[in-house]
Ligand SMILES: Nc1ncnc2c1ncn2[C@@H]1O[C@H](COP(=O)(O)OP(=O)(O)OP(=O)(O)O)[C@@H](O)[C@H]1O
């Protein structure tokens with residue numbers, strides 16, 4: 001029998017804070033705990049938000065973002081980084097530098113290019129889109145939703161799986177290595193995302209859950225991929241497990257009954273409980 005991992009893989013979420021606990025670093029840390037990873041975080045922005053929406057955004061000074069990363073990484077070995085809300089050009093560029101020439105230079109990256117909250121508030125300054133685009137080649141996987149993919153490409157939002165294929169390919173052309181284009185904004189009985197990498201593209205389907213508890217699904221999915229990557233041989237296998245787990249967390253979200261707006265998914269529901277598989281002890285590499 002193979003030995004279990006000696007300790008949980010360490011994931012670093014660099015993202016914004018959501019006091020309502022459904023999105024941002026709070027969702028990322030819960031996801032890590034639910035999936036057997038150890039979550040750490042560096043906060044880029046404080047938002048004042050509830051399930052009903054965002055009322056304020058306060059960006060963390062870039063030197064404090066840098067200090068958080070440097071202080072953490074000097075002590076703790078991070079196995080995967082997940083990037084969420086990066087707020088401004090200055091923060092995107094600072095994080096980019098840390099990922100290329102700084103202490104995170106060899107760490108695999110999942111980039112969720114967060115731009116606008118479900119409730120419609122800007123979480124990324126419009127002039128920061130080019131800086132996020134420049135970050136694409138440094139990410140191992142990017143997880144844009146349909147509006148985010150369209151903004152990155154300077155195109156209109158598409159609404160069909162064929163349209164997704166074209167956009168995913170053009171994101172690869174921009175330097176992304178692997179793309180999971182999330183189709184939560186599509187309609188239909190299935191919730192279809194599109195995976196694309198140098199080998200081609202493949203739709204990833206799950207049942208569409210009739211629920212209003214969709215706050216933070218994008219954050220939760222991208223951090224689940226980061227949390228599961230060290231336990232899989234490749235990125236696509238981690239994505240498939242993350243998507244299946246998220247679907248169960250969505251299925252049980254309404255039972256939480258948090259807030260008056262779109263509520264969070266249920267990271268810890270019994271039927272979505274994740275069990276650490278026996279493992280070879282392999283950890284992610286690039
Ligand atoms: N009702 C649903 N049922 C099943 N899966 C869903 C549903 N809504 C979203 N998903 C899935 O959740 C994941 C994230 O989807 P989405 O495209 O909505 O990202 P997002 O817009 O970044 O999310 P959010 O802004 O809510 O954090 C995808 O895998 C998507 O297919």
Ligand SMILES: Cc1ncc(COP(=O)(O)O)c(N)n1
Nearest residue numbers: 016017023024117118215216
């Ligand atoms: C800090 C933070 N990060 C990300 C989101 C996106 O999540 P959603 O689209 O569900 O509002 C958010 N609302 N807040």
